[in-house]
Amino acid sequence: MTGGPKIGWKGRSSLTAWILGTLTVIFLAYQWLPILTLGLLSFSGPTGGTTFPMNGTSFHWYQELWRASVMNDFKPPLMRSVLLALACSATTVVLSVAAAQAMRGQFRGSGWFFYLMLLGIMAPGILVGFGFAILMRLIGVELSWDTTTFLVQVSWTLPFGFLTMLAVFNRFDKRVEEAALTLGASRLKTFRRITLPLVLPGVIGAGLFGFSLSYDEYARSMFTTGPDATLPLAVMAQLDRQLTPEIYAVGTTTTIFSLIAVMLCTVAFWAMRRSTALRKS
Amino acid sequence: MDSLATPLEVVARPQLDLELRGIRKRYGDFTAVDDVSLQVAKGQFVCLLGPSGCGKTTTLRCVAGLEEPDDGGILIGGKEVTKDPPWQRDIAMMFQDFALFPHMTVARQVGFGLEMLKKPKAEIARRVQEVLKAFEISPLADRKPGSLSGGQRQRVALARAMITEPRILLLDEPIGALDYSLRETVMLELKMLQQRTGISFIWVTHDQNEAFSLGDLVVVMNHAKIEQQGTAEEILQRPATAFVAGFVQGNNVFHGRITGTSPDALQVETSAGRFYLPRPVRCTPMLGDAVSFSVRAERITDSLSDRHANRLSARCTAVEYFGSVRRHIFERPDGQVLKYDQFGAYAARIAPGQTVQLGWLVEETVLHTGAVA
Numbered sequence: 001m002t003g004g005p006k007i008g009w010k011g012r013s014s015l016t017a018w019i020l021g022t023l024t025v026i027f028l029a030y031q032w033l034p035i036l037t038l039g040l041l042s043f044s045g046p047t048g049g050t051t052f053p054m055n056g057t058s059f060h061w062y063q064e065l066w067r068a069s070v071m072n073d074f075k076p077p078l079m080r081s082v083l084l085a086l087a088c089s090a091t092t093v094v095l096s097v098a099a100a101q102a103m104r105g106q107f108r109g110s111g112w113f114f115y116l117m118l119l120g121i122m123a124p125g126i127l128v129g130f131g132f133a134i135l136m137r138l139i140g141v142e143l144s145w146d147t148t149t150f151l152v153q154v155s156w157t158l159p160f161g162f163l164t165m166l167a168v169f170n171r172f173d174k175r176v177e178e179a180a181l182t183l184g185a186s187r188l189k190t191f192r193r194i195t196l197p198l199v200l201p202g203v204i205g206a207g208l209f210g211f212s213l214s215y216d217e218y219a220r221s222m223f224t225t226g227p228d229a230t231l232p233l234a235v236m237a238q239l240d241r242q243l244t245p246e247i248y249a250v251g252t253t254t255t256i257f258s259l260i261a262v263m264l265c266t267v268a269f270w271a272m273r274r275s276t277a278l279r280k281s
Numbered sequence: 282m283d284s285l286a287t288p289l290e291v292v293a294r295p296q297l298d299l300e301l302r303g304i305r306k307r308y309g310d311f312t313a314v315d316d317v318s319l320q321v322a323k324g325q326f327v328c329l330l331g332p333s334g335c336g337k338t339t340t341l342r343c344v345a346g347l348e349e350p351d352d353g354g355i356l357i358g359g360k361e362v363t364k365d366p367p368w369q370r371d372i373a374m375m376f377q378d379f380a381l382f383p384h385m386t387v388a389r390q391v392g393f394g395l396e397m398l399k400k401p402k403a404e405i406a407r408r409v410q411e412v413l414k415a416f417e418i419s420p421l422a423d424r425k426p427g428s429l430s431g432g433q434r435q436r437v438a439l440a441r442a443m444i445t446e447p448r449i450l451l452l453d454e455p456i457g458a459l460d461y462s463l464r465e466t467v468m469l470e471l472k473m474l475q476q477r478t479g480i481s482f483i484w485v486t487h488d489q490n491e492a493f494s495l496g497d498l499v500v501v502m503n504h505a506k507i508e509q510q511g512t513a514e515e516i517l518q519r520p521a522t523a524f525v526a527g528f529v530q531g532n533n534v535f536h537g538r539i540t541g542t543s544p545d546a547l548q549v550e551t552s553a554g555r556f557y558l559p560r561p562v563r564c565t566p567m568l569g570d571a572v573s574f575s576v577r578a579e580r581i582t583d584s585l586s587d588r589h590a591n592r593l594s595a596r597c598t599a600v601e602y603f604g605s606v607r608r609h610i611f612e613r614p615d616g617q618v619l620k621y622d623q624f625g626a627y628a629a630r631i632a633p634g635q636t637v638q639l640g641w642l643v644e645e646t647v648l649h650t651g652a653v654a
Binding site for chain 1: 345346366367373380383384394397441444451
């Protein structure tokens with residue numbers, strides 16, 4: 001080679017490294033700057049608007065959020081959304097593990113089952129929600145966030161969990177299960193002691209999908225929720241009425257809560273890994 | 282099939298650890314195991330030998346209960362278990378890549394079998410200690426499989442399978458994943474372990490050296506069926522079918538038609554000439570029957586006398602020297618290939634390109650009575 005230090009085929013020139021690095025930073029900024037902007041504006045003064053400049057800094061909008069009036073109280077919708085997301089998450093975990101397990105055994109019509117499951121991802125949410133609402137009215141079911149919305153949202157979150165679990169089981173060595181069976185473990189014991197611990201990262205992934213997809217779902221909730229709104233619906237309603245930095249405070253608070261939840265999950269996961277690693281017979 | 286294959290006459294112990302009665306397993310149109318019957322005496326070392334896809338692993342999985350045969354019966358220790366799930370059978374299995382539990386420490390997975398038997402914790406701990414010590418893996422007790430070498434994994438897998446002292450240990454290519462240099466040692470260790478414990482081993486392999494050096498009983502399978510079962514000597518010296526003769530090393534296989542019979546000999550016409558065979562005791566070949574026969578490479582000679590009734594001439598195409606044996610490869614214009622092994626450190630007598638008269642004795646010729654060629 002002439003000129004410059006020789007780079008192995010696995011190495012990378014400093015120019016490539018710079019270009020890739022810059023692109024990565026731009027991408028991350030693109031992803032996070034809007035959230036940071038909202039976060040920043042949520043601390044603007046009592047006379048502050050929803051754009052720059054900030055007109056001072058304060059916790060005013062967070063205080064507003066806390067002692068909200070009946071009209072714009074975000075706490076009940078927040079509560080509902082969190083409960084709904086937890087329920088969706090739990091349901092997604094159980095159903096997606098079960099469905100992916102079923103797919104491992106190739107049953108009659110498993111091909112159709114696969115595509116029908118994925119339909120939940122492809123179908124436009126607003127139509128699904130609307131159609132579901134019409135159907136419920138037809139058979140005389142009262143619309144409510146904890147029944148109809150729950151069902152519609154699970155149909156949305158389940159395929160994501162299902163795909164996650166399929167990918168996990170795809171790389172799963174079924175001979176470790178067979179080894180357990182020949183060592184005297186029943187199918188249930190094998191699932192509990194061998195299968196589940198090994199696919200746990202995927203299970204947690206499916207649970208996170210279930211939570212986050214449900215938590216900020218708007219389209220599917222719009223027609224199916226009934227009188228008691230979830231958080232995204234309440235926020236949209238507030239946007240229609242009056243735009244204040246209080247909305248930003250809501251967004252920032254929930255983002256922080258989500259981050260804390262994810263961190264707790266991660267920490268719990270590592271702790272569990274460690275404890276099983278250290279446990280001796 | 283003629284019953285040349287009756288190894289159990291040799292082992293006259295009444296109780297059987299395993300009996301397969303005509304088991305059959307189909308996957309759609311593909312027949313993986315076809316009418317396989319087998320009797321394993323107490324404490325016997327059985328090797329299932331055959332090329333890949335011959336059904337030996339499926340047979341093993343049927344014994345383990347991981348597959349359910351479509352037809353036939355399986356008895357373990359005299360008890361019918363055909364429909365029983367794996368966890369209710371008195372067996373353990375060692376898998377090809379050992380199938381260790383990646384999330385469990387060595388100690389924990391070795392104790393897994395006892396844990397499933399709901400043994401008291403203290404007893405499990407004590408037994409695990411003992412077994413780890415016996416297999417010389419005590420220092421690995423707290424490690425996970427990911428950090429172990431191939432040889433260590435093999436020991437852990439073996440310890441895990443043996444701790445419950447099953448009646449039968451099923452081994453699917455148990456040393457296939459090991460370094461070549463380790464295999465000989467491990468083979469010897471396993472053989473000694475088997476003899477010491479008296480547990481029946483059923484060992485699946487495609488490697489005939491493994492099968493013949495380890496097995497009290499060798500079962501050769503091909504195309505889902507048992508071709509021949511017997512001791513290593515029986516299979517090496519008296520192959521029952523053309524497949525077995527061709528599959529085990531060192532046989533020359535011929536195909537032809539019976540053109541003459543006498544009370545003690547058969548005359549067979551092949552494309553390579555006319556040959557004479559001793560008349561088999563147990564079956565009655567008819568004039569005109571298509572047959573196959575074989576002669577071992579070390580039974581052939583190039584220093585012929587009047588006694589060598591079977592003769593042919595062939596051109597030497599290659600000579601391979603292995604130290605204790607010199608192997609000559611011959612070819613004839615009719616396509617027949619011949620191997621001729623010369624033992625001892627004699628100087629080379631035949632060079633490639635030479636055409637030589639070869640011959641062998643009538644009694645060295647083995648008619649394949651197990652199948653019609």
